[in-house]
Amino acid sequence: MTLAGNVAIVTGSGRGLGLAYAHELARQGAAVVINDVDEATAAEAVAGIEAAGGRATAVVAPVGPTETAKLLVDTAFDTYGRLDILVTNAGVLRDTVLWKMSDDDFDTVINVHLRGTFTCVREAATRMREQGEGGRIICIGSPTGQRGNFGQTNYAAAKAGIVGMVRTWALELKRAGITANAVIPVAATAMTATVPYFHAAMEADAQGDPMPDFFRHTLGFGTAADVAPLIAYLASDAAAEVTGQAIGVGGDRLQLWSHPEPVVSAYQAGGWTPEALAAEFPTAVGGAPQSVGEQFPPLPDELQPPQA
Numbered sequence: 001m002t003l004a005g006n007v008a009i010v011t012g013s014g015r016g017l018g019l020a021y022a023h024e025l026a027r028q029g030a031a032v033v034i035n036d037v038d039e040a041t042a043a044e045a046v047a048g049i050e051a052a053g054g055r056a057t058a059v060v061a062p063v064g065p066t067e068t069a070k071l072l073v074d075t076a077f078d079t080y081g082r083l084d085i086l087v088t089n090a091g092v093l094r095d096t097v098l099w100k101m102s103d104d105d106f107d108t109v110i111n112v113h114l115r116g117t118f119t120c121v122r123e124a125a126t127r128m129r130e131q132g133e134g135g136r137i138i139c140i141g142s143p144t145g146q147r148g149n150f151g152q153t154n155y156a157a158a159k160a161g162i163v164g165m166v167r168t169w170a171l172e173l174k175r176a177g178i179t180a181n182a183v184i185p186v187a188a189t190a191m192t193a194t195v196p197y198f199h200a201a202m203e204a205d206a207q208g209d210p211m212p213d214f215f216r217h218t219l220g221f222g223t224a225a226d227v228a229p230l231i232a233y234l235a236s237d238a239a240a241e242v243t244g245q246a247i248g249v250g251g252d253r254l255q256l257w258s259h260p261e262p263v264v265s266a267y268q269a270g271g272w273t274p275e276a277l278a279a280e281f282p283t284a285v286g287g288a289p290q291s292v293g294e295q296f297p298p299l300p301d302e303l304q305p306p307q308a
């Protein structure tokens with residue numbers, strides 16, 4: 001596989017998963033536009049890629065506004081002459097339960113993840129269509145967007161919305177040869193560092209030790225570097241026919257997520273009345289309710305976090 005001659009933008013790529021994606025794309029030969037809000041980490045990311053023999057430049061600006069999207073795409077064209085790959089990865093969390101979530105908590109997360117993905121993809125797809133050589137749009141979702149999660153109203157909305165947009169873009173961009181896919185990652189980063197359940201995995205990662213098999217295999221939880229190859233694959237010619245998919249990856253595990261679809265249909269001539277629903281709902285469609293949230297298996301004793 002090679003991405004030689006390709007140009008990629010990776011948002012939020014100063015650290016964490018975005019940095020791993022940028023490194024892998026550069027290793028495969030793509031020139032990369034690094035983006036972050038933090039100037040020092042963005043500069044460090046560029047230096048790291050250059051030290052490894054790759055090409056990179058940085059745009060320090062917050063993803064969300066259209067101006068940033070334009071700046072990112074203009075930088076790709078002005079610096080490297082083209083654009084082939086966009087990875088929308090920038091993200092923040094403002095977790096709290098619904099009844100404590102402020103307007104600002106909601107708007108901040110929606111602005112970076114959902115609006116940032118929309119504005120960046122709109123700008124990139126517009127310019128890719130003009131360029132006329134196809135392209136790759138890779139948007140980052142989350143298990144929370146797929147299943148819901150306690151304390152993450154804002155994040156669930158944003159991440160579910162991203163996958164919804166991807167399904168639409170796969171339809172709209174097909175004729176232009178531009179694929180649009182969502183990646184649903186799980187990895188040890190600053191974002192997962194505070195979750196007690198992952199303590200033993202984070203500790204192993206911090207010490208440069210391999211993560212226990214329980215995390216890598218059973219949970220599909222590994223390092224940021226474990227997620228990056230899927231990004232490179234989706235960016236390559238090998239994945240030219242893969243579009244409109246939500247693909248999960250973490251540790252040793254690769255998964256294809258289903259899209260929502262009706263699981264049971266029932267019919268009532270003339271339409272459903274409240275009385276008919278009360279009588280028929282349990283047997284007509286209520287027999288197999290869909291579950292919500294992610295169920296984690298109990299941690300083995302030796303992987304329990306230290307008691308506070």
Ligand SMILES: NC(=O)c1ccc[n+]([C@@H]2O[C@H](COP(=O)([O-])OP(=O)(O)OC[C@H]3O[C@@H](n4cnc5c(N)ncnc54)[C@H](O)[C@@H]3O)[C@@H](O)[C@H]2O)c1
Nearest residue numbers: 012015016017036037062063089090091142186187189191
């Ligand atoms: N770590 C996981 O297990 C996991 C799971 C599911 C989804 N994700 C998603 O993967 C992406 C990366 O997460 P991560 O774990 O590497 O987190 P991280 O916090 O380590 O990295 C996020 C990066 O985005 C940058 N950023 C924040 N707001 C920005 C903005 N407005 N514009 C540009 N950059 C901005 C941050 O400075 C940081 O460098 C996020 O979209 C996250 O929601 C992560």
